[in-house]
Amino acid sequence: MNGISEVTERYLQLYKDNIEKISGISSKYINSFRAGAFEKFRELGIPTKKNEAYKYTNLNIFFDHDYKSYFLPVESDFVKAEKFRCDVADLDTHGIVLLNGFYPTINDKLRQLPSGVWVGSLNEAATKFADKIEKHYGKYAKSETDGLIHLNTAMASDGIFIYVPEGVILTKPIQIVDLVQADDDMFNQHRNLIIIEKSAQISLIICDHTLSPHKSLTNAVTEVFVGENAHFDIIRVQNEHNNAGKITHTFIHQEKNSTASSNNMTLHGGLIRNSTYHHLGGDGAESHSYGLFLADKFQHVDNFVNVDHAFPNCTSSQLFKGVLDDMATGAFNGRILVRPGAQGTLAYQKSNSILLTDDAKMDTKPQLEIFADDVKCSHGATVGQLDSEALFYLQSRGINKREARLMLMFGFAHEVIQNIKIEPLRDRMDNLVMQRLKGDLSRCASCVVRCT
Amino acid sequence: MEKDQDKILSEVTTGEYKYGFYSDIEMERIPKGLSEDVVRLISAKKMEPEWLLEFRLKSYRHWLTMKMPTWPNLKIPAINYQEIIFYAAPKQRTNVNSLDDIDPELRKTFDKLGIPLTEQKHLAGVAVDAVIDSVSVKTTFKETLAEMGIIFCSFSDAVKEYPDLVKRYMGSVVPYTDNFFATLNSAVFSDGSFCYIPKGVRCPMELSTYFRINSANTGQFERTLLIADEESYVSYLEGCTAPSRDENQLHAAIVEIVAEKNAEVKYSTVQNWYPGDKEGRGGIFNFVTKRGMCKGENSKISWTQIETGSAITWKYPSCILRGDNSTGEFYSVAVTNNHQQADTGTKMTHIGKNTKSTIVSKGISAGMGQNSYRGLVKVLKNATNARNYSQCDSLLLGDKCGAHTFPYIEVDNQTAIVEHEATTSKIGEDQIFYCNQRGISTEDAIGLIVNGYAREVINKLPMEFAVEAQKLLQISLEGSVG
Secondary structure (H helix, E strand, O other), X not given: OOOOOHHHHHHHHHHHHXXXXXXXXXXXXXXXXXXXXXXXXXXXXXXXXXXXXHOOOOOHHHHOOOOOEEOOOOOOHHHHHHHOOOOOOOOOOEEEEEEOOEOOOOOOOEEEOOOOOEEEEHHHHHHHOHHHHHHHOOOOOOOOOOHHHHHHHHHOOOOEEEEEOOOOEOOOOEEEEEEEOOOOOEEEEEEEEEEEOOOOEXXXXXXXXXXXXXXXXXXXXXXXXXXXXXXXXXXEEEEOOOOEEEEEEEEEEEOOOOEEEEEEEEEEOOEEEEEEEEEEOOOOOEEEEEEEEEEOOOOEEEEEEEEEEOOOOOEEEEEEEEEEOOOOEEEEEEEEEEOOOOOOEEEEEEEEEEEOOOOOEEEEEEEEEEOOOOEEEEEEEEEEOOOHHHHHHHHHOOOOHHHHHHHXXXXXXXXXXXXXXXXXXXXXXXXXXXXXXXXXOOOOOOOOOOOO | OHHHHHHHHHHHHOOOOOOOOOOOOOEEEOOOOOOHHHHHHHHHHOOOOHHHHHHHHHHHHHHHOOOOOOOOOOOOOOOXXXXXXXXXXXXXXXXXXXXXXXXXHHHHHHHHHOOOOOOOXXXXXXXXXXEEOOEEEEEOOHHHHHHOOOEEEEHHHHHHHOHHHHHHHOOOOOOOOOOHHHHHHHHHOOEOEEEEEOOOOEOOOEEEEEEEOOOOOEOEOEEEEEEEOOOOEEEEEEEEEOOOOOOEEEEOOEEEEEEOOOOEEEEEEEXXXXXXXXOOOOEEEEEEEEEEEEOOOOOEEEEEEEEOOOOEEEEOOEEEEOOOOOEEEEEEEEEEOOOOEEEEOOEEEEOOOOOEEEEEEEXXXXXXXXXXXXXXXXXXXXXXXXXXXXXXXXXXXXXXXXXXXXXXEEEOOOOOEEEEEEEEEEXXXXXXXXXXXXXXXXHHHHHHHHHHHHHHHHOOOOHHHHHHHHHHHHHHOOOOOO
16 A cells, blocks of 8 residues: 555654653663564554455544543552452452553562562563563564554553463462553553463463543553463453453464463453464464454454464364344454474364344454365354244243343353353353343443443 | 375376367467557457447556456466467458368367367267357357357357347446456457347257467457346356466456346356466466356356366356345365466355355365465345355365465345355375275275265266366376375
């Protein structure tokens, strides 16, 4: 495309206005990426529908907006965040509250959990764990086509940093509650880095909430390094209001014999785009990607998954399901790439969607790109409605239609939920989904901050 | 065992292209290059009416504003349109009424290809329109068909004799603005076949067009228009070959099909253009726009294709299901061997109510071949009860080839049921072992498995073609199992 679009121009300007301030608070190493990423962003711009990866998502609804502020944290902001408590019953976690993606400064900026795991601010870690950061930062989040990733690299100043030393097995999951709170329409970007060394194991829960009614847009990048024999689970629970735009890019790099799973549960949100990149970078690695979304009104949910089989004997699976109501639109874009030489690959992908109304729309684009012959790959995609025979069966046994529909939809969604390994969270999700399907719930009921 | 397989594989995949000869026919060519004058010259040579020239010029001017698309999963060398001869015709073509008027060299060519131009000798009823380079040289069984009111002739004749029909339907399915190569074709198309089946007529024989590229440096741009009026039925075949040459040649054709109420059209292709040599030199670029419109209620269009030739194949035979209860089908076997590339599939656009479509695509990659399936199933808002089933399987023979699948599904109606399934695998060692155990050699076992794999599609072909297709499949894959 020739010329730079107006929308892109807006963000180029934003960079120019803020870069000095951002660079001032960030470490030298992180700053060293900025200029290059900015150039790349200038070249690629904000993705349009002409970009294959964004073919079904119109970002302009959120990007072509005059955000009054670009979020950079001030001490006083964090006092508000501290008040927030998430109370999922029986869920025992190491809780961390983030404000607009930033680690609260009033606590220790970087603390060590009893088991030896470090959690804290990326910015802070850049000095304390300089060697780790230099080894991993910016190594996995790469893209030749997606300008948003470069925009993040160019401007993001902080985010969460987790370091799990070799052999540490964390039994309690880490829960990050990511709050979006602003007095004005706000754009924010954060950058997370998670390093799991050899034979270590953690589960991470990320809950996204919006506290303020203003329009907000988040463009977050998370890089994860999963070492040899290590184990990593990430579960994202997204429950935001219709004015919230959330773009997440998660890059999971796996070494030999490691396993990783990603689970995106989207209950509510204005514009949601979750890109998950699984890079199987060692023999015998295993990855699973799950996603469930329930969309209504004018919401748009887009799940993008890229599984890159770069080494032999790796296994991957994908399961994505969606229920679309009202005028909601959904997209699924899943790609399995088997590189030359990645023999013995097993890769599966499944995407099912249910349309409940005539105005709902679903676009799916599963892809297989295979350059090795000793592989078993398959994908299946369906778009349809509830099975009328199943519905009839239930009705014939005295269950009323509304109830029967609910049961079927719940069963449909549960197939994804059952892959959550943390039991209290799984029960909670079942419960939330049930309420959501009944229409009782527009946002997280147990959240103490009653946002309207 | 493993070694044995590799050896047999390489033997199987190195089969020679049988149709690579060149015939020395006296040809009339225009200078190479493309300009408005060339477009005018082609039109003048064919003594076309003013409206057609206008159509060509309109297309040409539009083409100048277009750029070649870059989205396919193909590596295409740059094409220099000024180096292509856009019109080449065998000489002596003043009203071919009997076979004697045809250049004997030319007749020999078709005999060699096994295409009967002589009606009496031919066993079953297949009417052939033979197209060599830019023009149609002979249409057989024209008279027999005319008795039933069926029009089957070259496109140029149709322009002269049935201008109303041509005017009415040409460009109605593939508009001149459609895509880069369709627009180019609209500007410079030379000849092709025209077929009209009147109301209520069931065409008694297979209609067939045979395309042959003969001259060097020429591009072939033919256009086929097939109209099935209400309650009619026709089965149409298309075959093609070209001489072996080191340079690439461009073939950019358009096929348009219109099916009116209750009509049924079956269109089968066995595409065997020269695929290039083992190092990937030469071969035809086969960039074709094929589209059928199910215009009336209960109409049906079925595409069957066996793609074994061409250096690069880039085509998507599509159906626009506009009439209520209409049906679209697509059955395809695409083979890529050596350095061949294919990006092929279909588009099913559901517009009418209760429309149905079926897609069965079987890709076979061997050698360094890259085979992509790209398909779109689109259900529009008013297409209540639309139903689609897609299945695309890929078979990999060898570890340097690639198989790719890019299905697009866009659903805008809640009553639609759209299903897509794809698998990719190689021939299982257990399958080969099972055959070996029963005394079937590895080579035969592979042939057996590949044929079984493609059977679902081959079964859809008319009988004579099915036999040929099966043989072709074996030749194309000679030496490729591993």
